Amino acid sequence: MRYAMAIDTKKCVGCADCVVACQTENMVPIGYCRDWIVEVTDGTYPQLEIEIRSERCNHCDNSPCVRCCPTGASHYVEGGIVKVTQHKCIGCGACIASCPYDARYSHPDGYVDKCTFCDHRIKLGEQPACVAVCPTKCMYFGDLDDPNSEVSKVLKKRKYKSLIPEAGTRPHVFYLI
């Protein structure tokens, strides 16, 4: 079992529905977020291109955040999901500094929070909230070890990239290009 997400930059319109849905699903306080939108414009008028991406924790195989956590609050759970145990987290912020993707934030209640791949939903056989809400259906989630999962199929069919591969973190959120 290895969970992963693929996001189609050709379809994402940057509407941020995934951001609001994550906030209401996961009680992320207003002013904070677990996922966010990046828009990159290239070229000069009228020869232009835009790439729009919904970004979040990459649930890396080789996570600097898990390695550097002094209390073991940051850890892996089944399927390669990186999680933070709230009561073990002392809020030192080492993980925030170590994450090349800036995927973590300090929750006002004193612990560090980030995307969980909505493991509370996937346990029930549901899609993560952001995937389920996206009006463009540009996100695919599933088990990479299962060749028939949506995510495996789309990664087989399409060209893709991951973010900052040179950091060596082996991210598991992929962007279809």
Place this chain on the structure above:
Amino acid sequence: MAHKRRDFIKISSLSAAGLLFGAHQLRSARPDFNKTPFSNMRPVGSVRTSTYCEVCFWKCAGWVYKDQEGNIKKIVGNDDDTNCNGRLCPRGTGGVGMYYDQDRLKTPLIRVAGADGQQTFREASWDEALDVVAKGLAKIKQEHGAECTALLTHGSGGHYFGTLLKAFGSGNIAAPSYAQCRGPREVAFIATYGEGLNSPEPTDIRDTRCLVLIGSHLGENMHNGQVQEMSDAIDKGATIITVDPRFSTAASKSKFWLPIKPATDLALLLSWIHLIIENNWYDEEYVEKYTYGFEQLKQHVKSYTPEWAYGITTIKPDVIRETAREMANAAPSVIVHPGRHVTWYGDDTQRLRAVAILNALLGSWGRRGGFFVPEKAEVPDYPHPPFPKPARTWRDAMDGKFRLADLALANGVCEATIPSVRMDCHIKGWIVNGTNLIMTLPDKQKTLEAIKSLDLLVVVDTMPMEITGYADVVLPECTYLERWDDLRIVQGRVPNVALRMPATDPLYDTKPAYWIAKKLAGKMGLGDYFAWENFEDSLDWQLKQIGSSLDEMKRIGVKNLPREYGPLYFQDGEDKEFYTNTGKIELYSTAFAEEGFDPLPVYTPHQEPPAGYYRLNYGRAPMHTFSRTANNPNLTDLMDENVVWVNPKVAKEWGLTAGQEVYLQNQDGVVSDFPIKVRITERIRFDSVYMVHGFGHNHKQLSRAHGRGASDSQLITRVLVDPIMGGTGMRGNFVTFRFEKESEVES
């Protein structure tokens, strides 16, 4: 009117404590998300109630989830709803913020003059406030006639207040979504096909092979079903052609982006028509069988060559040719999208006629991947006595102009309110529901002038808005999450109904619009028009007429019914009669000819920006619906101000830096109330600037929206009125930059 209206009046007494009613007053306005355990959020086992979204007109059906304490937590789409397919847009998902917004109107308010002569509002009971309204309306009826009242509305409350006014004897019921938005499109399509497009538009985007967007920025305007289908079309490899002076999100998804010179779209359309006819790329059989006036059209477009259009639009002739061929290759699975907000230059009905004609030539109307034949559930109204015929309407104030307008014009109502020699009756009372007219209607001064002439202005809304500051009586409506409402009955591929029920009791002393209208009717002796005891009973009665029931709808939320009037598309060789004079699709409009308008669209150039000025273009952001969401805590978290998009060359000329605050000044010397930040981007042409509509609120009661960004409406003082249907063209305004505001403008 006894007192003089001040330009703006603050709702001062809202801060007075101890006047809230009901159990909710003890609850903090926002639940403490962090203290609620995750398990409470599980939809499984928790209560969900049906609703349909009220954040925009698309009205997606969904489910509201609450935690164990009964706090609303989230709203998700209903899987069976064909408007949203289980996926709400960001505004619908963030609709919870409408409920939790602590700036909401909380109790009825009545305008009073204080001892110091200053006007302000005082809190009132519902009974007292409704008495003032009923007496005010009765007085207008006595002095001027019942027809001297009007309703301006946007949203679900329109039906109840419409019933009330019609029962009272007025036919002045207008929505700014017509003359300020989609009206020209409706008139153009009625002239051509004998029917309008309505909402949601019957565009078969999911099966199209070619989608042409002209200034329509799908993806930034989150017309949910259409955005979803555009994405499906991308998946299936459809060609998208986007015509826009701005590199919109849709443009970035397009095979062809035509960076057109603003205000020249009609030239491009005529040239496409020219090419499609000259090259015999049109659907001969379809044109022959269904249309009227082909020969006249052919003659008419002879001179509209791509070379001619190039000089006007700056789009190269070979690009015009290539895109025309692309459309023809895809035909009839092609959609030249009519757009929605189309009141641009005052010749909008003619531009949309060209769109309608182009679709007819390509044979896309009534064809798979073009426009499908929509159906709508037929649900009878709860029985009520017939309405009296109003003595006169706003149309009588128009000197016979705009006869082709198929709906009332909000600006027409406004005009009929301003005293003039032409009329013996001026509108003296307005009920305004769910629309912030000050920001919605162009030409704010004219709106204010109309308001000054009123004897009674009643505002029904959930939020304090600029318009509430001018009201005599403010009636706080509860949000859509706290009320029953009419069944949602919209057109679609299949007829369907959706239920909205309260997820929770109303916060504060707020009430549903149906309750307000019924109470008012009671006080006005019109109770028979609202004969139901409980509103739910009227819904149950209606549902039983179509073989469902309230109980069933509470469980399923949305019911899809079988189609009644045949297939989704025209059948091969099928005979069709269109509701036009000739019974055909009128390429040549006999109705326009009769009224003395060009029966075929003619290109006329529009004014260009003077030196140092830029055309003001405006549009939408996916997370906002104008004023309605400008203060929503969830949505302002995503975007809390607008910025002005400026091309880098222009920025260099003016020495602008990214993020710098500037004021905008228009051609008439109007300066924006607030500064706006500069976004320097290649995505905008050098001759125009762009900003998102709905920001720059000057109502201090809107704690998150006040003073954030600038208001485009304020800068739209030059209104280009469409002679055919009275639409208010708003894209003929030009702005320049100012670094300081000379004199403080009062807010």
